[in-house]
Amino acid sequence: MTAPTPAPDPMALRRALGQFPTGVCIVTTRVEDELLGMTMSSFNALSLDPPLVLFSIDRRARGLPQWERAGSYAIHALAETQRALSNRFARPGPKWEGLDHAPGHGGAPLLHGAAAVFECDAHAQHDGGDHVLFIARIHRFTAHPERRPLVFAQGRYAGLDRPHEAPPLWPLDIHY
Ligand SMILES: Cc1cc2nc3c(=O)[nH]c(=O)nc-3n(C[C@H](O)[C@H](O)[C@H](O)COP(=O)(O)O)c2cc1C
Structure with a gap:
């Protein structure tokens, strides 16, 4: 028998x-009359x-029971200018007070200013x-290619380094 991996x-x-590195998202939902929103870097295609x-x-998230019941989500890929919004949705405390949403x-509530939104x-x-x-x-989805995405790497926020100097690689000539 092999010993269990420590x-x-x-x-x-x-x-x-x-x-x-990842981007940063705010995922929102509405369950009955309650609005929920959480900052997440675990989003992926x-x-x-x-x-x-x-x-x-995270199973420790207070909102998890409501997230498990939700039927729809709005996933906002944040723009570089939205660090404060990211922090707001990563902390306990009021998230929606004074915040414009539709x-x-x-x-699921839609926030303004994201680089892309996936409903x-x-x-x-x-x-x-x-x-x-x-x-x-x-x-459905919307994208704003003119807005630079917010990046999260090495435990901190970052921006893309002058993305417009490099020619676009898309479509790639390799399988992706
Ligand atoms: C950049 C960043 C990325 C995060 N990514 C995730 C994630 O993917 N999943 C998660 O459960 N929490 C993530 N968190 C933490 C949650 O945003 C935070 O714990 C959340 O407010 C907890 O929700 P609650 O109020 O329901 O407990 C992230 C926080 C930050 C700042």
Whole structure:
């Protein structure tokens, strides 16, 4: 019998995972009369056909029971200028007071100023260890390529370094 793999040091693992830059999203939903919103870096593209994306929520999140019941979500890929909004939705305390928003698909609140917004239906939920993995199906989306996306790497916010100096790589001549 082989010995079980020892659990990695959580801080060292976090630091290593922080070497992989992500964007920053605020995911919102409405469950009955309650509006929920959470800052997330776990958002990722999953499938083009059907159009699926994913994000994961910590099992310790106070809002998790409501997220598990939600039928739709609005996923906002934040712009570089939205760091304060990201912090607001990452902390306990009032999130919606004084904030302009409008009802989107399924009632999920839409925020202004994002680099892109994906309005989604709930598609599936899976066990993800100390997180719950949510898979969402895109119903409609908007994009603002003129807004630079907010980046999160090495445990801090960053911006893209002069993205307009490099020629666009899309479409890639390799399989992606
Ligand atoms: C940049 C950044 C990314 C985050 N990504 C996630 C994430 O993907 N999943 C998650 O559960 N919490 C994530 N968090 C933490 C949550 O935003 C925060 O714990 C949330 O406000 C907790 O929600 P609650 O009020 O329901 O407990 C992130 C925080 C920051 C600042």
